[in-house]
Amino acid sequence: xxxxxxxxxxxxxxxxxxxxxxxxxxxxxxxxxxxxxxxxxxxxxxxxxxxxxxxxxxxxxxxxxxxxxxxxxxxxxxxxxxxxxxxxxxxxxxxxxxxxxxxxxxxxxxxxxxxxxxxxxxxxxxxxxxxxxxxxxxxxxxxxxxxxxxxxxxxxxxxxxxxxxxxxxxxxxxxxxxxxxxxxxxxxxxxxxxxxxxxxxxxxxxxxxxxxxxxxxxxxxxxxxxxxxxxxxxxxxxxxxxxxxxxxxxxxxxxxxxxxxxxxxxxxxxxxxxxxxxxxxxxxxxxxxxxxxxxxxxxxxxxxxxxx
DNA sequence: TTCATTTGACCGAA
DNA sequence: TTCGGTCAAATGAA
Numbered sequence: 252x253x254x255x256x257x258x259x260x261x262x263x264x265x266x267x268x269x270x271x272x273x274x275x276x277x278x279x280x281x282x283x284x285x286x287x288x289x290x291x292x293x294x295x296x297x298x299x300x301x302x303x304x305x306x307x308x309x310x311x312x313x314x315x316x317x318x319x320x321x322x323x324x325x326x327x328x329x330x331x332x333x334x335x336x337x338x339x340x341x342x343x344x345x346x347x348x349x350x351x352x353x354x355x356x357x358x359x360x361x362x363x364x365x366x367x368x369x370x371x372x373x374x375x376x377x378x379x380x381x382x383x384x385x386x387x388x389x390x391x392x393x394x395x396x397x398x399x400x401x402x403x404x405x406x407x408x409x410x411x412x413x414x415x416x417x418x419x420x421x422x423x424x425x426x427x428x429x430x431x432x433x434x435x436x437x438x439x440x441x442x443x444x445x446x447x448x449x450x451x452x453x454x455x456x457x458x459x460x461x462x463x464x465x466x467x468x469x470x471x472x473x474x475x476x477x478x479x480x481x482x483x484x485x486x487x488x489x490x491x492x493x494x495x496x497x498x499x500x501x502x503x504x505x506x507x508x509x510x511x512x513x514x515x516x517x518x519x520x521x522x523x524x525x526x527x528x529x530x531x532x533x534x535x536x537x538x539x540x541x542x543x544x545x546x547x548x549x550x551x552x553x554x555x556x557x558x559x
Numbered sequence: 560t561t562c563a564t565t566t567g568a569c570c571g572a573a
Numbered sequence: 574t575t576c577g578g579t580c581a582a583a584t585g586a587a
Binding site: 368369370371372 | 562563564565566
């Protein structure tokens with residue numbers, strides 16, 4: 252197990268160096284390193300789950316098939332691992348009996364395309380980080396019963412979060428089908444045009460492809476939001492859910508690619524993902540977007556045909 | 560005023 | 574009895 256973790260660390264370092272390299276590096280090499288990282292992460296996750304109470308049943312097949320990244324680039328960058336938890340196993344240490352629940356191990360706990368409202372936070376026994384509880388924003392107006400729990404895992408670098416989804420969304424206001432317009436004239440900026448019930452029609456970020464699906468983090472004047480994004484002094488990853496682990500977030504790594512407030516808690520995990528975009532303007536927007544929205548419902552042609 | 564988060568209290572499954 | 578999950582009052586921001 253320790254060797255795996257060491258190997259993962261080394262692979263990550265290589266990956267980061269490749270991403271940030273000034274010299275041209277073949278995409279194949281980057282992909283290979285990314286795949287090595289993914290394999291190690293999967294192995295660690297499986298080991299961890301087997302060493303624990305066995306509550307989490309990892310499903311490698313599902314990881315590949317059911318992931319939004321199933322086009323072959325899955326997990327590259329986000330390192331998301333999708334797992335299914337059977338109700339029976341949930342009951343092993345969770346009080347609530349759920350008909351269905353799904354657990355994901357991800358570096359991007361918020362970008363699932365839904366609007367969530369935080370309703371609780373709890374210190375969990377034998378866990379360094381508190382668990383945050385979210386429910387669908389439309390629970391009151393549409394009776395949507397979907398909830399999710401977000402808890403940072405220990406000893407992960409970059410920080411990873413175990414996100415447990417409970418219940419299905421029955422609301423109609425899912426944050427789907429946003430329009431995203433890339434300002435090709437600007438190396439560091441892109442224009443995001445979101446057409447949803449929540450967000451202002453047009454939002455311009457310095458570079459903030461990942462924004463929150465949690466209402467409060469996007470509420471209000473977008474300029475303020477942008478300002479806060481760029482204000483690294485007041486910008487802390489733990490502000491979102493009370494995760495008091497600022498050292499896990501290396502702001503220096505996200506200087507020009509500072510994720511939005513939503514992605515902020517993702518810390519340096521995001522920086523690795525976007526470093527490729529920084530060095531290459533032909534970065535894959537779908538990689539970034541796939542974590543934000545239901546990739547099934549995102550029409551690339553719509554995005555490509557959009558104009559500023 | 561509205562709507563969000565925070566947080567202590569409470570409920571109930573194990 | 575413990576502790577995870579939820580409620581709801583307090584508080585804050587816009």
